[in-house]
Amino acid sequence: MEAKRAALSLGPVYYLWDGPKWRDFYFRIADEADIGHVTLGETVCSKRQHFSEPHVAEVIERLEAAGKQVTLSTLAMVTLERESRHVRDLVRDSIHPVEANDLSALGLLKGKPHSVGPLVNVYNAATARTLAARGADNICLPPELPAVSIRQMLAAMPDFSFELFAFGRMPLAISARCAHARSKGLTKDNCQFICGEDPDGLPLRTLDRQSFLVLNGVQTMSNSCVMLLDDLAPLISAGLSRVRLSPQDCDMVAVAKLYRMVLDGRMDGDEAIGAISTIYPSAPFSNGFLHQKEGAAWVSRGRTLATGPA
Template identity: 45%
Template sequence: MTLHLTLGPVQYNWPVERRREFYRQIAASAVDTVVLGETVCFRRSPFLREAMAEEAALLLAAGKRVVLSTLALAVSAAERADVAALCGQADLLTEANDAGALYHLRGRPHWAGPFLNTYAPGTLAVLAANGAEQVCLPWELSLDSLRPLGRTAAGLRLEVPVFGRVPLAISARCYHARLHGLAKDGCQYVCDRDPAGLTVETLEGADFLRINGVQTLSGAVHAAIHEVAALREAGVESLRLMPEAGDMVAVIAAFRAVADGQADPETAERVIREATGGEPLCNGFLHGVDGTAWVGEAAA
């Protein structure tokens, strides 16, 4: 079985020019599908609509499949209306990352994103009945938890996140704004000062978390390169990579090579560490241990 590679949406507040250059590179990469959209903060959306249209056209011309994603937490009336409008468009497939989006997409083909709480076979059955074609499972599931889902996902393609900082929480309040003495509605978009998230350190000085507007991410970068074979055996058909600073084209190529049997995981791990500039890596969730842990090749 050939594993599909999906690139998830950019979670950070990157300027339009940075996004343009990023997706020019992605258009020539080994990824199969690209998910575009603002999943974190509705206030960023107006600045991205024109850019996203350009990005979609560029990626489609390069032969990539493009999917549009909804917000992960729609709170206000304007946010809920935006989700409804996105789900109403018919040009591209929509990925639901909010339960409200599932309501608007019922009976139509769509994807279910990783911000939905999909932990059990019964949930997969409900999503399939609603019209989902693919389900991206949450980051915190272990391999032991994934296997029963893979055995019962008839008719659904299962996807698992394998790269990127792990989204741990999302809030209606913005820590980034509060840190700068600003209100959320007058935030001045200060999250753009931290294009890889704002580092939160422990008292000992260790990189513990990253703050990204209303979102909290892991400090370490999740990289499940040693688990690709186990994920395939568990019934997973697609791997999701989340955009991070560094050489994402090289990261994608490393996963593609392992998935196709053209490289061993140990070699690919070295490529990923170099491509991410030596960022700490983690894969603990898949092994049922502390999510910040790194389980090396032999144990994996």
């Protein structure tokens, strides 16, 4: 029997990249990456939207011309009327599927086919069934889920499309306040888009200089980068439909190529992980949550290597 081939997908860019860099990133994904699904759109901070909005139409056109399926993301936190209006307009007017990354969007999407992003806490089959009954046709599971919970959902809903966050810094929390701006002596209202100076996030360290977390505007992310290459085969065999890569400030085309080669059995996982460590040396790798360990742990061949807090 032919082995199941999971699709590779790309999540939205969480960081603030200037418009041309954002556009050219997706142009290259369209032209060079073996990725079937692309979710794009501002997810973290509505103030950043004017950087990417002038390029959205041409990016979508380029991606679709290359055969990619495009989904548009909602904001992860809606606190202002203009943000609420933006989400309402997106749900009402978009001709593309929408991915909900905030519970407030789910009410607007009820009865319409849509996706649910990894920032929505879907931790069990009962929640997944409820969302599916309301119109969800794909759920990207949160990165903090252990494999046993993922397997239970796959077994309970064998004909449903589940996606797994499998590469990138983990989105851990989001706030109405901007710690990134405060760290630079600014306020959220007058942030001067200072987060753009850190295209891969602003690293935080403890008082004893241990790497801890990463700030990304109003979002808090893990210091470690999720790397699930060696862990995917059993989950795909159990029914996982998609494997999501979260864009980092590195050569994501090369990362996607290595993931595809491992998923297709054309490269050993250890070899690919070694190659990705040279492509993206900015963060230690982790897969602890999947193995019911601390999130920043690295579990490999039966050994657990601590790499610091998530």
